Amino acid sequence: MLKSLHISNYALISELHIDFESGFSVITGETGAGKSIIMGALSLLLGQRADSRSIKEGEQKCVIEALFDVNAYGLESFFADNELDYDAANCLVRRELTVAGKSRAFVNDTPVSLAQLRELATRLIDIHSQHENLLLSNDGYQLNVVDVIARNAELLSAYRDRYVAWRNLQQERVQLQQLADRQSADVDYMRYQYRQLEEAALKEGELEELEQEQETLSHAEEIKLGLQRAVQLLSDEDRVLPLLKDSFSAVSQVGAYVGEGSEWAERLHAAYIELKDIADELQSREERLEVDPARLEWVDGRLSELYTLCKKYRVEGVDGLIALRDELDAKLQRIDSFDDELAALERKLALAEKDLSDAADELTRSRVAATDSIERYLVDQLSRLGMPNIRFKVDVQAAAGYTEYGRDEVQFLFSANKNKSLMPVAQTASGGEIARVMLAVKSLVAHRAGLPTIVFDEVDTGVSGEIAHRMGEIMQQMGEDMQVITITHLPQIAARGVRHYKVYKDESGEQAQTFIRSLTAEERVAEIAKMLSGEQVTEAALRQAEQLLQ
DSSP states (O other), X not given: OEEEEEEEEETTEEEXXXXXXXXXXXXXXXXXXXXXXXXXXXHHHTTOOOOGGGXXXXXXXXEEEEEEOXXXXXXXXXXXXXXXXXXXXXXXXXXXXXXXXOEEEEETTEEEOHHHHHHHHTTTOEEEEGGGGGGGGOHHHHHHHHHHHHTOHHHHHHHHHHHHHHHHHHHHHHHHHHHHHHHHHTHHHHHHHHHHHHHTTOOTTHHHHHHHHHHHHHTHHHHHHHHHHHHHHHHSTTSHHHHHHHHHHHHHHHTTXXXXXXXXXXXXXXXXXXXXXXXXXXXXXXXXXXXXXXXXHHHHHHHHHHHHHHHHHTOSHHHHHHHHHHHHHHHHXXXXXXXXXXXXXXXXXXXXXXXXXXXXXXXXXXXXXXXXXXXXXXXXXXXXXXXXXXXEEEEEEEEEEEETTEEEEEEEEEESSTTSOOEEHHHHOOHHHHHHHHHHHHHHHHHHHTOSEEEEESTTTTOOHHHHHHHHHHHHHHTTTSEEEEEOSOHHHHTTOSEEEEEEEEOSSSSOEEEEEEOOHHHHHHHHHHHHHOSSOOHHHHHHHHHHHO
């Protein structure tokens, strides 16, 4: 329930505070007094788009704040999921707007996104204005009404899970087919590339090994001569090794007489062995090394082939070529398996569509079962609203395909006259008739959906007299189960309210200001009399006002 509304620096409002109570309340006021301004501010709390031009001239920020009692709404999970403080008796919702165009929203003083604000607001309050009567021409709205009355929330949730699974499989099939088509168009070229790389007999590290071999073969004669010279300098008489051996013998002889002699001898012996090993290795390498022009020519050719492939396929080294070859191999294998994949996907899609069809059929049965009670309720209410010959039918027909709401199309068919065929409401009903139909629909939905608060914004346009009385009765009855707030120009409806608020504009200062206040019993009589007779309130109007209030 909406407990209070506070508005500051919004349009013509500097500061406004209003406390609401349960049941049926009415708001009246002259045209231009600011009733629509209050509705605009309330709409901001529901997450509607903000406009910095709405800020009162000369001010930097406007604030709209509403206090709700949410004890009976079952919102604990919403607050827990969104990590918000939960105070069932005092849920504070606030929206702030600055002249810079920045908008912020808060729930219990915790910042929230507009999406979170909208989600909460739809479970707190419903504002029905004149333009919402156009919803009766919207098939989706009519379908939603049927689902609310049929209590199809769980069925819809189960259906949507299957619908999403089915749509995902459809998209997967389209993507797989597109991939198959694209790759199949290039398959011949891909096979040519793969064969070329496969025939190249690529080996990891081959390029580096060949480059090293090419370097060696290109300088084989120089290397051979160098090795021969090194072996000669190490091993020939009067060269390093013979002299080192003699040095070892000499030191060994004096070792017995000098303390460090043994160590020197060991070190000379180790140096001799190491240099001899080096000389042997150099000689062995020199003997194995051949000047081989034919091998060099082959290495040059192989390197040229590898360089050409790397440049052609724009990769670095043989490892890149191997990776490309393996990637092409995998793609070719995938192309060869596309038919099997598509067949498997078609089988899964068929099963998913069967599940979806079953869920859609269940929804259809539930909707059709609910139509009778909807029709009876609306015929009864509209008869009370001055349509004695009303005929109303909820037409549920199969749609062309699946949607996220099932496989049904719903139309409200209507006839207010005996000699007229049933036609869609939006095509045949007058403005006043549409207002009455929408009120009846709203009362039906409000009772069944358990809406906490509903605000009617001048939905009585186009009606008067006894019909206005009947509309007031329906709103009053709705107020027995929920909070109903109605902005009205009709005294017959205004008199039905448990509480009566008046919106008025004060133009005595430098700027016009909008205010709202709760009327006393005496003030209500005067206000309703004024609504009956205009500015000049007569005694007859006052008596009639008292009768309406009684």
